[in-house]
Amino acid sequence: MSGQTTTPDIKTPKTDTPEKTGTPKKKVFVKTFGCQMNVYDTERMKDLIKGDYSETDEPDDADLVILNTCHIREKAAEKVYSDLGRLKANKTKRQAEGKATTIAVTGCVAQAEGKEILRRAPVVDLVVGPQSYQNLPKLLDQSQKGERVAAEFDVADKFKALKGNRTITGPSAFVTVQEGCDKFCAFCVVPYTRGAEVSRPVEAIVEEVRALVQHGVREVNLLGQNVNAFHGQGPDGNSWTLARLIRHLAKIDRLDRLRFTTSHPRDMDDDLIAAHGDTPKLMPYLHLPIQSGSDAILKAMNRKHTAAEYRQMIDDLRQARPDIALSSDFIVGFPGESDQDFEDTMQLVRDVTFAMAYSFKYSERPGTPAAEKHDQVPEAVKSERLQRLQALLREQTLAFNHEQIGKTLPVLFEKPGRKPGQMQGRSPYLQSVYVDGPEDLKGEIVDVEITGATLNSLQGHLVR
Numbered sequence: 504m505s506g507q508t509t510t511p512d513i514k515t516p517k518t519d520t521p522e523k524t525g526t527p528k529k530k531v532f533v534k535t536f537g538c539q540m541n542v543y544d545t546e547r548m549k550d551l552i553k554g555d556y557s558e559t560d561e562p563d564d565a566d567l568v569i570l571n572t573c574h575i576r577e578k579a580a581e582k583v584y585s586d587l588g589r590l591k592a593n594k595t596k597r598q599a600e601g602k603a604t605t606i607a608v609t610g611c612v613a614q615a616e617g618k619e620i621l622r623r624a625p626v627v628d629l630v631v632g633p634q635s636y637q638n639l640p641k642l643l644d645q646s647q648k649g650e651r652v653a654a655e656f657d658v659a660d661k662f663k664a665l666k667g668n669r670t671i672t673g674p675s676a677f678v679t680v681q682e683g684c685d686k687f688c689a690f691c692v693v694p695y696t697r698g699a700e701v702s703r704p705v706e707a708i709v710e711e712v713r714a715l716v717q718h719g720v721r722e723v724n725l726l727g728q729n730v731n732a733f734h735g736q737g738p739d740g741n742s743w744t745l746a747r748l749i750r751h752l753a754k755i756d757r758l759d760r761l762r763f764t765t766s767h768p769r770d771m772d773d774d775l776i777a778a779h780g781d782t783p784k785l786m787p788y789l790h791l792p793i794q795s796g797s798d799a800i801l802k803a804m805n806r807k808h809t810a811a812e813y814r815q816m817i818d819d820l821r822q823a824r825p826d827i828a829l830s831s832d833f834i835v836g837f838p839g840e841s842d843q844d845f846e847d848t849m850q851l852v853r854d855v856t857f858a859m860a861y862s863f864k865y866s867e868r869p870g871t872p873a874a875e876k877h878d879q880v881p882e883a884v885k886s887e888r889l890q891r892l893q894a895l896l897r898e899q900t901l902a903f904n905h906e907q908i909g910k911t912l913p914v915l916f917e918k919p920g921r922k923p924g925q926m927q928g929r930s931p932y933l934q935s936v937y938v939d940g941p942e943d944l945k946g947e948i949v950d951v952e953i954t955g956a957t958l959n960s961l962q963g964h965l966v967r
């Protein structure tokens with residue numbers, strides 16, 4: 504069933520280029536760990552301080568060092584402490600040269616460890632969780648006055664502060680529409696580090712997207728830990744679904760492509776599936792993690808859906824948009840995973856066929872229910888299963904890429920390629936596409952005839 508809205512077209516006035524500012528004297532070095540949400544947060548942090556700091560690739564050269572951390576991987580906190588050890592030596596050396604260095608730890612480790620970081624690592628001046636970085640300029644002022652600060656958690660405040668003034672780096676941009684997660688999958692720390700699901704109001708999102716489009720952005724990827732649980736307040740005062748938001752954004756003049764990530768199968772409702780069929784600007788690519796093809800493991804993971812329900816969703820999506828390309832995440836060797844459970848995953852992959860997928864060995868994340876389980880799978884078994892799964896997934900990606908040879912695809916060009924005279928863009932299916940062409944292709948959507956394919960990219964020539 505479609506829930507099409509009757510919102511009038513949203514016109515985007517043509518405007519000028521972004522404002523220009525002088526180069527600030529102070530320098531910032533940022534190291535980003537982990538997921539796309541962290542990459543986005545890093546960009547927003549840089550925007551918040553860009554009046555005072557320009558970026559450097561050299562930590563030795565930086566007046567401010569930010570470690571934007573991720574808590575997903577095993578021993579994540581230990582890796583941060585070992586980086587801090589190296590930064591301590593830098594800070595001491597710079598101090599001897601009469602230069603001050605501020606060290607900030609941000610992101611999910613900052614959220615999870617909080618004041619413990621200040622206690623264990625005296626070199627750290629500032630600890631800011633992912634829900635508080637909007638206060639970074641103020642917190643930096645405080646810490647540069649000699650106060651060591653651990654910021655409090657405030658997601659509503661963060662969304663209010665996330666307004667405009669973004670640095671545009673290309674024709675494709677991420678826009679956070681939702682943060683946090685209430686799903687509590689047994690292996691995941693996100694509900695503990697990013698907090699409960701919170702959605703941004705629709706008007707704030709529209710305002711941000713329009714501003715991006717005015718500055719040349721043509722593709723927006725709506726971002727959230729659990730993006731299809733979006734339930735932001737609409738201009739009519741009602742709670743809007745992601746499907747309704749997508750159809751509304753699709754009316755923005757000169758915005759050509761929409762994507763969203765990351766979704767949970769439980770929130771993949773009929774209307775969102777229908778949107779893939781009735782909204783041409785919504786690209787035919789969906790990342791929909793299943794993690795395992797075994798119902799017993801899905802239950803143990805607290806995923807709250809079955810493999811059969813997932814298969815049905817995929818059938819419905821393909822009905823709505825026959826060319827949709829699918830991507831997923833898999834965890835191999837979750838506690839209690841038997842040979843048969845793993846075979847169920849392999850069978851699901853064979854049946855569904857994925858254009859892309861991420862797969863990992865299960866690793867314990869402290870503080871999650873799965874880390875307490877006694878039936879952990881031996882490392883050697885996990886490794887052997889992962890190898891088999893990855894071989895199958897690679898085969899499918901390569902086959903999908905090869906299927907594009909001989910087709911003509913509209914490609915959004917983003918930046919120069921690795922070789923001189925080469926440009927790189929994205930197909931509707933999110934594949935990297937390389938062609939020989941001029942730099943002014945950047946920001947253009949141009950038809951490309953695909954002539955070659957590898958595991959990681961497509962090659963072709965311009966059709967104009």
Ligand code: SF4
Pocket residue numbers: 684685686687688691692693694728729767
């Ligand atoms: S839905 Fe995603 S973010 Fe939420 S708990 Fe599960 S894996 Fe973590």
